[in-house]
Amino acid sequence: MSSIRRRLLYGLLIGIGALLCAAAAAVYAEISDEVDEVFDAQLQQAAYAFSSLPLPSRPQTEGRESADTPLRHLVVEVRDPHSPTPIFHSSIRVSLPASAVPGWSNILIRGRDWRMYGALLAGHYVAVAQPLSVRRQATNEIAAKLLLPLAAALPLAALIVWLGVGRGLLPLQRTAQEVRRRSHADLSPIANAGLPLELTPLVTALNDLMGQLQRTLRAQKDFIADAAHELLTPLTALTLQTQLLARADDAEQRALALSELGAGLARTIHVARQLLTLARQDPDFSAAVADVDLAALVREAVAAHAPTAAAYGIGLHLAGCAPAIVSGDAHGLRILLDNLLDNAVKYTPRGGRVEVHALRGADAAVLRVEDSGAGVPDEQLARIFDRFYRRPGTEVTGSGLGLAIARQVALRHHASLTLRNGGALGGLLAECRLPLAAGG
Amino acid sequence: MRLLLVEDDAMIGRAVAQALRAEHYALDWVRDGEEAEAALAAGVYDLMLLDLSLPKRDGLEVLSRLRRRGLELPVLIMTARDAVENRVAGLDAGADDYLPKPFDLDELSARIRALLRRRHGHAEPLLKHRGVSLNPATREVLRDGAPVALTGREYALLQALLERPSALLAREQILDKLYGWGEEVESNTLDVYIHSLRRKLGAEFIVTVRGVGYSLAPADAQQR
Numbered sequence: 001m002s003s004i005r006r007r008l009l010y011g012l013l014i015g016i017g018a019l020l021c022a023a024a025a026a027v028y029a030e031i032s033d034e035v036d037e038v039f040d041a042q043l044q045q046a047a048y049a050f051s052s053l054p055l056p057s058r059p060q061t062e063g064r065e066s067a068d069t070p071l072r073h074l075v076v077e078v079r080d081p082h083s084p085t086p087i088f089h090s091s092i093r094v095s096l097p098a099s100a101v102p103g104w105s106n107i108l109i110r111g112r113d114w115r116m117y118g119a120l121l122a123g124h125y126v127a128v129a130q131p132l133s134v135r136r137q138a139t140n141e142i143a144a145k146l147l148l149p150l151a152a153a154l155p156l157a158a159l160i161v162w163l164g165v166g167r168g169l170l171p172l173q174r175t176a177q178e179v180r181r182r183s184h185a186d187l188s189p190i191a192n193a194g195l196p197l198e199l200t201p202l203v204t205a206l207n208d209l210m211g212q213l214q215r216t217l218r219a220q221k222d223f224i225a226d227a228a229h230e231l232l233t234p235l236t237a238l239t240l241q242t243q244l245l246a247r248a249d250d251a252e253q254r255a256l257a258l259s260e261l262g263a264g265l266a267r268t269i270h271v272a273r274q275l276l277t278l279a280r281q282d283p284d285f286s287a288a289v290a291d292v293d294l295a296a297l298v299r300e301a302v303a304a305h306a307p308t309a310a311a312y313g314i315g316l317h318l319a320g321c322a323p324a325i326v327s328g329d330a331h332g333l334r335i336l337l338d339n340l341l342d343n344a345v346k347y348t349p350r351g352g353r354v355e356v357h358a359l360r361g362a363d364a365a366v367l368r369v370e371d372s373g374a375g376v377p378d379e380q381l382a383r384i385f386d387r388f389y390r391r392p393g394t395e396v397t398g399s400g401l402g403l404a405i406a407r408q409v410a411l412r413h414h415a416s417l418t419l420r421n422g423g424a425l426g427g428l429l430a431e432c433r434l435p436l437a438a439g440g
Numbered sequence: 441m442r443l444l445l446v447e448d449d450a451m452i453g454r455a456v457a458q459a460l461r462a463e464h465y466a467l468d469w470v471r472d473g474e475e476a477e478a479a480l481a482a483g484v485y486d487l488m489l490l491d492l493s494l495p496k497r498d499g500l501e502v503l504s505r506l507r508r509r510g511l512e513l514p515v516l517i518m519t520a521r522d523a524v525e526n527r528v529a530g531l532d533a534g535a536d537d538y539l540p541k542p543f544d545l546d547e548l549s550a551r552i553r554a555l556l557r558r559r560h561g562h563a564e565p566l567l568k569h570r571g572v573s574l575n576p577a578t579r580e581v582l583r584d585g586a587p588v589a590l591t592g593r594e595y596a597l598l599q600a601l602l603e604r605p606s607a608l609l610a611r612e613q614i615l616d617k618l619y620g621w622g623e624e625v626e627s628n629t630l631d632v633y634i635h636s637l638r639r640k641l642g643a644e645f646i647v648t649v650r651g652v653g654y655s656l657a658p659a660d661a662q663q664r
Contacts, residue, residue, distance in 0.1 A: 232520040233449055236542035240455035243545040247462070264451055 051121030473497020507534035
């Protein structure tokens with residue numbers, strides 16, 4: 001698993017380490033240069049110093065040196081420029097090349113690098129040489145003194161980075177803790193105040209999601225509560241009706257109570273069925289989508305409602321039926337039509353008229369159900385699609401779900417469904433615009 | 441006893457009205473909050489049965505407005521909103537009792553009787569006066585221990601008189617207790633009921649106050 005902390009630590013430490021190494025290398029190079037200069041100057045000075053000394057008449061060496069003395073010191077040779085034999089020779093173990101030319105040169109003597117300076121001074125060729133290892137050692141000693149604190153800074157930097165990264169990630173941990181504390185029961189938003197800029201979009205998105213979740217959960221809870229409540233009403237009626245039936249004294253009362261009980265049962269079943277339909281028409285519910293012949297569907301629905309309409313003394317007419325093919329779920333669309341027709345027939349007084357128009361526009365099929373009823377006051381129109389909303393002051397005992405279901409179906413079909421007053425018949429006008437199927 | 445039933449559901453309303461009328465209550469049934477307030481304005485009711493989810497005006501609002509006007513009419517809430525907080529809100533708004541739906545008709549009757557009893561300051565369920573006793577639970581009337589058969593209206597009239605034995609009830613007051621809306625009241629009906637009650641309970645049991653109304657004869661020492 002990738003970790004921001006680890007990634008930051010590695011990145012920062014490698015970067016800082018590289019930087020420190022580069023700095024150390026630069027410092028080392030600088031020290032080395034300086035040391036070279038100092039040692040070169042030393043060689044040169046030694047050469048001059050020897051040239052001004054009185055020279056011995058025959059070759060001699062410094063006597064103090066033994067074979068074990070480490071070769072730290074300068075080796076000096078003084079020669080006649082035309083003779084290979086040195087006049088003065090400071091070391092018995094090291095002899096400088098005779099062919100040496102004046103100036104600076106690096107030479108190899110017995111497997112080691114030497115720095116040599118040669119010069120013609122006062123008629124003699126004076127050569128001074130020193131092993132390079134001497135200056136390298138000096139360089140290393142100085143570098144060690146200078147660079148040690150730098151090296152010590154590396155673990156310190158690591159510690160600081162470790163702490164800093166940890167501190168920087170603290171809000172992330174706190175947010176994680178906050179999120180962990182949430183459950184389906186507590187979807188309260190996470191406090192946004194004091195959060196670093198980088199976390200704000202994440203927390204905002206989380207809060208949005210939780211808000212949405214909360215609304216969905218609440219809507220579901222409300223629905224269940226509403227549904228239970230809505231079932232209680234017909235169940236109360238049933239309870240009372242059964243008790244009245246038990247109390248009935250004579251055949252006539254019994255018959256009346258029985259018919260009331262039957263109506264109560266029918267109503268309870270209707271409510272349960274409508275609830276089920278509503279759940280099935282949920283936008284998340286997937287149903288088979290196919291090309292639907294809307295005209296045929298309208299004819300079937302109108303035919304199916306004709307007996308009820310006749311029983312209520314209402315004229316139900318199919319005023320126009322233009323052929324149209326829409327893409328959708330035939331069962332759902334039939335429910336939509338049924339509910340609109342139901343509604344119109346139920347709320348239209350005896351002797352009234354309900355008209356159904358199936359029209360075809362440029363890009364949509366238009367279904368209209370009009371009635372000659374009293375319409376709906378505007379303040380109630382706003383709530384008419386609400387679940388369990390029943391128009392007050394009406395004798396009709398519906399589930400209050402019909403139009404809510406119709407709207408769900410319309411939503412699923414990307415159709416618009418509107419109800420307004422003032423159709424040609426003077427009552428309520430329901431209009432549903434369904435997008436035509438491609439080529440329909 | 442005249443009751444006001446406020447219930448928007450037709451089936452429940454019909455059933456409750458039928459059951460209570462069968463128990464000789466005069467009952468008016470209204471179906472929304474505004475109608476309820478209009479009916480209450482008449483001030484003739486002994487008790488109100490109140491549903492909470494009402495069109496036009498919520499039941500709790502009807503109740504609070506009633507109590508703000510200082511009316512002490514017993515109110516029994518019958519509702520499907522049965523959560524504890526709903527009950528508390530209902531009782532705090534001034535309800536005397538709370539009956540969650542669905543309920544039993546027998547329980548409804550019993551609670552109505554209890555509320556009416558308390559309203560008239562009786563602790564005892566039996567109403568007694570001069571050897572006559574009336575049991576609202578069984579609707580049984582005894583005279584000196586012997587059962588007396590009464591019609592529904594006679595029973596209601598006797599109960600109205602027994603509720604407040606020392607009060608003088610005006611004819612209109614009595615008629616209001618006996619008849620709901622839309623029930624035909626003939627001008628001499630009350631005289632007919634008074635007459636038959638006197639026949640069944642003794643001529644001196646009910647006293648006529650000319651031009652005003654009726655009251656029960658004062659309880660005398662021997663009878664008590």
